[in-house]
Amino acid sequence: MTIPTSGHQLQSRVSSAGKLELWIEDVPVAAPGDGEIVVRMEATPINPSDLGLLLGPADPASFRVEGGKTVADIPPARLASMAARMDQALPVGNEGAGTVVAAGAGAEDMVGKTVSLVGGAMYAEYRTVRAKDAVPVPAGATAADGASVFVNPLTALGMTETMKLEGHTALVHTAAASNLGQMLNKICVADGIALVNIVRSDAQAAILRALGATHIVDSSKYDFEATLVDALADTGATLAFDAIGGGDLAGRILVAMEAAANRKADGYSRYGSTTHKQVYIYGRLDMRPTTIGAGVGMAWGVGGWLLTPFLGRIGGEGMMRLRQRVSDELKTTFASHYTATISLADALKPDVIAAYAKRATGEKYLIDPSR
Amino acid sequence: MTIPTSGHQLQSRVSSAGKLELWIEDVPVAAPGDGEIVVRMEATPINPSDLGLLLGPADPASFRVEGGKTVADIPPARLASMAARMDQALPVGNEGAGTVVAAGAGAEDMVGKTVSLVGGAMYAEYRTVRAKDAVPVPAGATAADGASVFVNPLTALGMTETMKLEGHTALVHTAAASNLGQMLNKICVADGIALVNIVRSDAQAAILRALGATHIVDSSKYDFEATLVDALADTGATLAFDAIGGGDLAGRILVAMEAAANRKADGYSRYGSTTHKQVYIYGRLDMRPTTIGAGVGMAWGVGGWLLTPFLGRIGGEGMMRLRQRVSDELKTTFASHYTATISLADALKPDVIAAYAKRATGEKYLIDPSR
Numbered sequence: 001m002t003i004p005t006s007g008h009q010l011q012s013r014v015s016s017a018g019k020l021e022l023w024i025e026d027v028p029v030a031a032p033g034d035g036e037i038v039v040r041m042e043a044t045p046i047n048p049s050d051l052g053l054l055l056g057p058a059d060p061a062s063f064r065v066e067g068g069k070t071v072a073d074i075p076p077a078r079l080a081s082m083a084a085r086m087d088q089a090l091p092v093g094n095e096g097a098g099t100v101v102a103a104g105a106g107a108e109d110m111v112g113k114t115v116s117l118v119g120g121a122m123y124a125e126y127r128t129v130r131a132k133d134a135v136p137v138p139a140g141a142t143a144a145d146g147a148s149v150f151v152n153p154l155t156a157l158g159m160t161e162t163m164k165l166e167g168h169t170a171l172v173h174t175a176a177a178s179n180l181g182q183m184l185n186k187i188c189v190a191d192g193i194a195l196v197n198i199v200r201s202d203a204q205a206a207i208l209r210a211l212g213a214t215h216i217v218d219s220s221k222y223d224f225e226a227t228l229v230d231a232l233a234d235t236g237a238t239l240a241f242d243a244i245g246g247g248d249l250a251g252r253i254l255v256a257m258e259a260a261a262n263r264k265a266d267g268y269s270r271y272g273s274t275t276h277k278q279v280y281i282y283g284r285l286d287m288r289p290t291t292i293g294a295g296v297g298m299a300w301g302v303g304g305w306l307l308t309p310f311l312g313r314i315g316g317e318g319m320m321r322l323r324q325r326v327s328d329e330l331k332t333t334f335a336s337h338y339t340a341t342i343s344l345a346d347a348l349k350p351d352v353i354a355a356y357a358k359r360a361t362g363e364k365y366l367i368d369p370s371r
Numbered sequence: 372m373t374i375p376t377s378g379h380q381l382q383s384r385v386s387s388a389g390k391l392e393l394w395i396e397d398v399p400v401a402a403p404g405d406g407e408i409v410v411r412m413e414a415t416p417i418n419p420s421d422l423g424l425l426l427g428p429a430d431p432a433s434f435r436v437e438g439g440k441t442v443a444d445i446p447p448a449r450l451a452s453m454a455a456r457m458d459q460a461l462p463v464g465n466e467g468a469g470t471v472v473a474a475g476a477g478a479e480d481m482v483g484k485t486v487s488l489v490g491g492a493m494y495a496e497y498r499t500v501r502a503k504d505a506v507p508v509p510a511g512a513t514a515a516d517g518a519s520v521f522v523n524p525l526t527a528l529g530m531t532e533t534m535k536l537e538g539h540t541a542l543v544h545t546a547a548a549s550n551l552g553q554m555l556n557k558i559c560v561a562d563g564i565a566l567v568n569i570v571r572s573d574a575q576a577a578i579l580r581a582l583g584a585t586h587i588v589d590s591s592k593y594d595f596e597a598t599l600v601d602a603l604a605d606t607g608a609t610l611a612f613d614a615i616g617g618g619d620l621a622g623r624i625l626v627a628m629e630a631a632a633n634r635k636a637d638g639y640s641r642y643g644s645t646t647h648k649q650v651y652i653y654g655r656l657d658m659r660p661t662t663i664g665a666g667v668g669m670a671w672g673v674g675g676w677l678l679t680p681f682l683g684r685i686g687g688e689g690m691m692r693l694r695q696r697v698s699d700e701l702k703t704t705f706a707s708h709y710t711a712t713i714s715l716a717d718a719l720k721p722d723v724i725a726a727y728a729k730r731a732t733g734e735k736y737l738i739d740p741s742r
Binding site: 081084248251262269271274278287289290291292293294295296297298299300301302303304305306309 | 452455619622633640642645649658660661662663664665666667668669670671672673674675676677680
């Protein structure tokens with residue numbers, strides 16, 4: 001057992017000069033204390049939830065290499081909101097998987113195992129963590145299989161769990177052909193939950209149809225509103241998870257839910273239906289303001305939804321139950337598909353950044369820091 | 372004891388021809404059954420919550436008298452949303468008070484008492500109700516004193532109760548110099564709850580200052596945002612009740628709450644503060660879409676708030692506790708002030724409609740149907 005003493009780590013900094021800087025630094029690897037392990041990272045995804053920290057509010061078209069760093073310009077109007085991270089070098093990467101290469105006292109049996117990790121700074125050659133925070137991948141699974149077992153799987157399961165916790169019986173999902181959306185479809189098909197998928201193209205609809213999705217509505221079509229109301233009336237969905245965030249889509253979903261609820265109403269109510277209609281915004285593919293128009297009635301809500309507070313809400317036992325399901329169905333329901341596997345150095349190339357910064361539906365990149 | 376057989380009742384109808392029609396009809400008075408009473412209505416307020424049913428989406432500038440009715444035009448674009456009430460004559464008036472003039476078996480002891488009622492169709496000479504649904508006014512109080520004991524008092528108390536139920540410790544209120552806002556100030560002063568009042572003029576600020584309000588912020592001033600963040604940081608308010616609804620005010624409040632929360636943050640969080648920030652929209656003084664801009668973080672919510680579901684949430688005992696407080700403080704905390712007392716016939720005059728349809732802050736009209 002050789003304990004590595006230093007390794008590469010990706011750094012992101014917003015400078016007060018208005019630049020976003022990315023570079024790879026050789027940082028010391030913490031020696032494993034009692035109950036700790038050192039993991040050589042071999043697979044760590046670039047999730048939409050990583051891009052905010054990684055690229056900040058930089059103009060994606062402006063990335064170039066300057067003085068050994070990859071830099072981009074930050075529009076002046078967006079610099080003010082970055083005060084809290086200004087001029088700090090920050091490590092990036094929410095989750096990943098790799099091989100245990102060293103261990104402290106009491107964790108020696110972990111050496112050689114492939115484990116999944118969550119918690120930041122995963123875009124690095126090595127991570128030292130507590131052994132009890134590492135989740136061994138199931139037999140026959142690789143680091144790539146175990147790279148994305150937290151963020152997307154737990155978010156998708158968090159949607160159906162939130163549905164049950166808050167008394168809804170069916171769901172709506174936007175940007176529905178994403179990796180996450182595909183997982184959610186598999187969960188809903190398996191669990192018998194009706195799901196209305198909102199997509200933006202025929203190609204996206206085809207992806208979901210192949211997974212057995214029954215309700216697919218295309219927001220780019222002229223009859224979107226009418227089709228959506230039909231799907232909502234058919235499924236009874238009163239809860240939506242929205243990855244778009246900005247613009248009028250969240251409001252249009254609420255208006256359609258209200259119209260579907262009023263189809264069943266027996267008489268005029270000045271306040272609209274008494275059915276509570278909820279949209280949770282969990283992503284921001286569209287950075288414009290969120291607009292809620294007239295016609296939603298009074299029994300509605302829109303709000304942010306994040307995985308961490310949800311996990312806090314269901315507690316340790318709830319989390320273990322969800323993790324077990326992810327492990328049991330790792331190669332089926334929760335399998336992730338990657339567009340390409342790249343090295344840490346690749347992740348800093350302007351043309352590669354341009355590709356993953358697009359957040360194109362269904363495209364996802366995997367970094368192998370050991371390359 | 373003479374039982375009236377018919378009486379005047381105000382009617383509102385949206386016609387498929389695109390007109391709103393108001394008139395007074397002589398309707399039969401239901402004879403009181405066992406446990407029922409007949410109340411001669413003497414004081415019934417025109418609340419903002421009555422105006423939606425009363426005036427519908429009519430253009431307030433177009434009211435005129437035609438063929439014995441008061442009529443107004445409905446903009447064609449707004450007629451579609453009225454399908455559920457089309458061509459139906461609807462009675463109006465959420466609450467009121469009057470004298471019991473007749474009673475069925477078992478309720479004879481109520482005759483002669485002044486009672487408060489809630490439940491619709493109060494813009495009428497007589498209402499037949501169950502005796503147990505009528506709340507006798509306290510000794511020394513008149514029908515005018517007892518006219519507004521439900522909607523505004525229970526809504527104002529509902530705000531502080533919701534604050535406690537949902538784990539907040541201070542409040543924000545918009546259109547804060549309204550009758551409701553004045554009540555809320557008295558409740559908060561009495562109960563030691565910090566309240567940030569958002570007003571739109573110096574005159575409104577003066578009304579609240581005279582009631583002991585400590586935090587008053589004027590949205591018409593150039594330094595509104597900065598003053599609001601200071602007030603939010605000072606009070607720790609993370610829950611707002613908004614009577615405006617449309618436009619960007621709800622979003623600006625959330626952004627200011629997030630800024631106040633981040634003043635206390637110790638380090639950068641890419642998702643913003645973890646403090647949940649909530650705005651409940653309980654009125655629609657502004658009919659434009661609600662716009663939530665960037666800068667709210669992820670821990671936020673906006674939604675509709677209505678009295679009836681809130682009362683359902685606190686249950687019968689909770690409601691009795693609130694009602695008792697209203698009764699105990701009827702002439703102080705919960706005293707309403709009326710701009711004028713008018714007859715049913717006055718309420719149909721185009722110039723009077725123009726006055727009450729303005730929803731001017733602090734102005735409120737009382738109808739005495741017995742005139």
